Ligand SMILES: CCCCCCCCCCCCCCCCCCCCCCCCCC(=O)SCCNC(=O)CCNC(=O)[C@H](O)C(C)(C)COP(=O)(O)OP(=O)(O)OC[C@H]1O[C@@H](n2cnc3c(N)ncnc32)[C@H](O)[C@@H]1OP(=O)(O)O
């Protein structure tokens with residue numbers, strides 16, 4: 001029997017961010033491997049017109065939870081959705097709910113965060129720093145607490161190139177930042193944001209670093225661990241390969257490339273693509289929860305959940321495999337044929353943005369206008385280019401993360417636990433993983449039917465013909481204009497025509513002779 005699975009049986013577990021990408025996979029694995037756990041409390045807010053209960057119902061009835069229902073038929077009874085908003089004081093949790101959480105919780109997994117790169121500093125601080133502080137305060141009042149696991153990011157110190165499993169101090173104390181957010185107005189915050197984030201690229205990585213410092217400072221005598229995953233991608237194996245349900249990280253770009261919107265990206269093909277499957281992150285997280293509770297390390301341990309130093313893949317290989325998969329399994333109703341490329345130079349990147357992104361969008365909008373429809377492609381393209389520009393920082397650099405703690409933990413697991421909670425990325429076959437990722441994007445994210453593949457291929461053929469026709473027409477128009485203006489072009493044209501004429505006459509004469 002797996003020791004980790006046995007540990008969670010009978011436990012009351014609190015998860016924040018359970019409605020997010022990682023949180024859902026974490027819950028799924030917990031229910032599947034430890035069906036006798038007592039209860040999972042999840043802090044949920046109503047969203048998009050859905051109550052907290054409706055949101056939970058939707059998650060439990062999704063494809064991701066199909067296997068869980070076989071192993072744990074009473075899963076609905078074991079999940080307790082607690083109304084909470086992490087942006088508010090005491091998370092707006094009712095007194096009764098708070099009492100129950102404080103008195104019953106054994107293990108806390110803190111996954112909630114704002115992962116938007118362009119979030120306003122005030123909001124990013126509120127969620128990634130202040131809420132973490134409040135949750136720690138809550139945790140410190142839990143008499144039965146055995147472990148508190150905080151999910152951070154491997155990029156919290158992306159201003160460094162070699163990153164160890166330690167906490168790096170920030171120049172300004174988190175408490176000072178939290179305090180200042182209370183009285184500074186938005187305009188001043190906007191002004192000081194670049195100075196505060198320094199050589200980090202965005203408010204996300206900065207506030208995640210502050211969050212880690214808060215965890216370090218407020219740990220008291222709790223058993224705490226921090227996990228730093230790199231770029232979290234679709235599932236590798238569990239509950240099935242390729243599951244993904246949001247556009248973050250590479251997923252949005254994979255779609256943009258598959259639909260033919262994205263034709264070029266400023267990226268370094270040889271830079272390490274430090275992707276990590278979400279099920280690998282979850283397996284490590286559960287193993288860390290067990291280890292922290294049972295072995296009670298003296299200090300807060302940090303675990304890097306990265307792939308680069310154990311099994312590196314680069315963006316070139318990844319991009320190539322993404323496009324190769326779209327050859328076999330195209331997306332439906334593509335705008336253009338998937339044919340993206342990497343550029344490393346800013347000027348060529350701007351050139352391709354003008355020629356391959358903006359120009360086709362303008363032409364398409366012109367066509368929409370002509371046919372009496374509302375133009376929209378320029379807007380879509382501008383948004384895409386803005387999003388791509390925010391990701392560029394991460395695809396033009398490589399980082400080295402040390403993984404001593406993660407490897408130490410691996411060696412502490414029994415063979416059974418190493419199998420059930422596998423987080424050894426050395427076993428990952430990248431080409432197979434990326435192919436499944438692309439298929440997963442098509443099936444689970446875009447909800448496209450595999451039966452539509454022949455039609456999608458037919459559509460791509462039509463797009464290819466339109467492309468050839470368009471290029472030929474463009475060439476003829478350009479040539480015609482050139483002939484009208486340049487004597488040299490006229491001479492070349494005369495030479496070509498007379499050459500063709502002579503060749504045809506010769507051909508006709510020789511065939512007549514044979515007869
Ligand atoms: C040799 C051959 C070569 C071939 C070459 C081939 C090449 C081709 C192959 C291509 C692949 C290979 C290259 C891959 C490179 C990958 C790089 C990845 C680096 C990632 C690094 C991450 C490192 C850090 C890791 C971490 O630690 S953090 C986790 C990662 N964090 C992020 O990844 C957030 C980023 N994003 C944002 O920060 C915001 O997205 C923002 C960007 C501000 C936009 O913001 P905005 O423009 O406002 O657009 P949205 O609000 O996003 O929404 C717009 C609409 O989509 C909707 N929608 C937004 N979201 C979601 C969601 N979830 N789920 C569902 N829907 C959503 C929303 O409803 C709205 O719909 P609508 O309302 O319009 O109807």
Ligand SMILES: NC(=O)C1=CN([C@@H]2O[C@H](COP(=O)(O)OP(=O)(O)OC[C@H]3O[C@@H](n4cnc5c(N)ncnc54)[C@H](OP(=O)(O)O)[C@@H]3O)[C@@H](O)[C@H]2O)C=CC1
Nearest residue numbers: 017018019020021022085086087111112113153229231232
């Ligand atoms: N995805 C990635 O590539 C990586 C993620 N990480 C870290 O992993 C963790 C999980 O990320 P991921 O699952 O991808 O992120 P998601 O954006 O998918 O999920 C974020 C979760 O936080 C919740 N949340 C946000 N704001 C609030 C709020 N005010 N009150 C209550 N809940 C809130 C969201 O709830 P709701 O559904 O209501 O919005 C959601 O459940 C984060 O800490 C992130 O920093 C680290 C490295 C990479």
